[in-house]
Amino acid sequence: MTDTIRSHGAPARGPSAAAAVTTGSANALMRLTDPPMRAVQRLIGASRMPYVFLLPNLVFFGLFVFLPIGINIVFSVTGGTALFPSERPYVGAEHYARLLDCGSYLEAASCREDLFWRGVGNTLTFTVFQMVAMVLFSLVTALVLNRPIRGRGFFRAVYFFPVLLSPVVVALIWKWILQRDGLLNAVLTTAGGEKILFFVDPGWAMFWAVFVSVWAHMGFYTLILLAGLQAIPRDVYEAAEMDGTRPWRVFHRITLPLLWPNLLVVLVLVLIRSVQVFDEVFVLTGGGPGTATMMVVQYIYTTAFANQVQNFGLAGAASVLLGAVLFVLTLIQLFLTRRRAS
């Protein structure tokens, strides 16, 4: 969703065959839309036309982004089960107090809203492991793909294609492999091991949640890192080779520092996405066993929509807290992108 390497320039201009095909309907559309738009221009003047062009997009942003932020804050300080703010009694910071009321922040069970803190804890665990694994694997893959290998396009596609898959599809593919009588357990028993109930053991469930997310998204980060690697000038390496520099030193002293800006962006992007993780994990484990893989977003979703009593106030307060975290992270990301672009 975010723009990181815009600075590399816009996509190449290709032949616009699609344009030729659509010419007929475009003509008809033009005849239909031009007269009213011309009238509007005559009415307000050409210098005010940009506002007309901006309007539809801004209406959507207003209705579905900015207005909801305001409503969310209202939700978070009002109580009851009503959806419309006017029917909700003001409760002040009660929801925030409830969320933050903890005996010890390190012990979810000591909190009044223990599910929220379990979600926070799980999300933190998930984020840490996911960041390490994601950066490690996408870096190694990018380094390998950057070598002079045959069929690079094919291998790049192999690592990339899961990025396009629906999270539900990804989760179901792995659920099928990991189920009790699934492929992995068949391999394990054939190798002389015991069947493992992966979704009954909290540790395994978290492991597979991280694994499946890395499987699904590493292609995207590999692509970003590969673009960064290919932007490193060849002659730097040639000079190092002439000096007889050892490969590890080349990596340590040339590749890593020159790739560092891209790596940093990848780190922050992974962080932003991990904090919001929901789809794959929810379909894969359902948050279970128990609450072992329940993430913050699942807590918000369940509190607002899936519970018997829909508690928009509590969900709203949790959203505001999550939003604050994301806000800070995105600012960091924008700052890093800016700095790299300049």
Add this chain to the structure above:
Amino acid sequence: MTGKLRHLLLARRGGASWHWTDVASYAYLALGVLLMFGPVLWLALSSFKTPAALLEFPPSLLPMAQSEVSVPGYPQPLPLFRVTMEDGSVRELAQVRRVGIIAQMVDPAAPGQTIRVPADRRTPVRHMALAVENYTDPLTQFDFLRFLRNSLVVTVVATIITLVINSMAAYALSVYEFRGKSLAMLGVIGTLMIPITIVLAPVYLVVTKLGFVDSLWAVILPGAATPTGVFLLRQYMLTIPRDLIEAARMDKASEWRIYARIVMPLSMPALAVLAIFSVMWRWNEFLWPLAVLTKTEVHTLPIALNAFQGELQTQWHYLLAMTVVTLLPVALVFAFLQRFITSGIANTGMK
């Protein structure tokens, strides 16, 4: 000949000799192919198995079914087994019935005589069989076509709206200088930070107020204006020569005509990238539809799949086939536009 083949298989780019790092690289890539493609291949193979074959453990690699033969004198086709006889010879026999550990069998060639065989001396004769009904049944038994249609409608309509309003906004932000431009840019950047994840309930309220609950519009509209799209298109439109636009103005073309007739056609490559992104986003979208689409009639494919897998007795044979159908359009788009998509993402850093 073999020398040539050896050369083809073993030669490296640049003609240098093999180093252990090359071996390691190819080993890593081979493992990658197995890990990335394997699961999808396994899904596809499994989706053609009968429910009985899916219950087998350990599972067979290919979709197999037990062979059957029609034997004169028996109304039903009989399952075929390979039996090791007392004398060590192996015969193919059809099983009439099984009583305890003894199976009563007949030779299809000589159906008159019943042969009694210990049950553990026989193994089923199997052949490859594709359970196509896994695909056809959901079409007739459940509303699978409706979910498919819903997903298509959402994807197509939302993508068209996104392309139109995003390109209009991008045009305004790239071609004009006007008061409030930087504020508008700031607004677009601001929306980058607000994923729908954190405004679920309020957007639900807005959608309710607009009267869109349990209609496909509830999924189409909220995500239609994308900050990503505005950025992507604006970046591209900035590269369009200003002279073209000035020349059109000289010819008394309206601003709308300049947008629709000059800037839009010239932005085709960027529009195509955004269209692909939008199709991906919409076809795969999950959390928001899950929250807002409560009625089954308006479920999109991912929501229907999720509901289906959550049922008490998951019917994996149908679920796997429907997962393949959900995956197929994306796989096809990828197969044809792979280079385009990867270069689009590498150039923009977005997805």
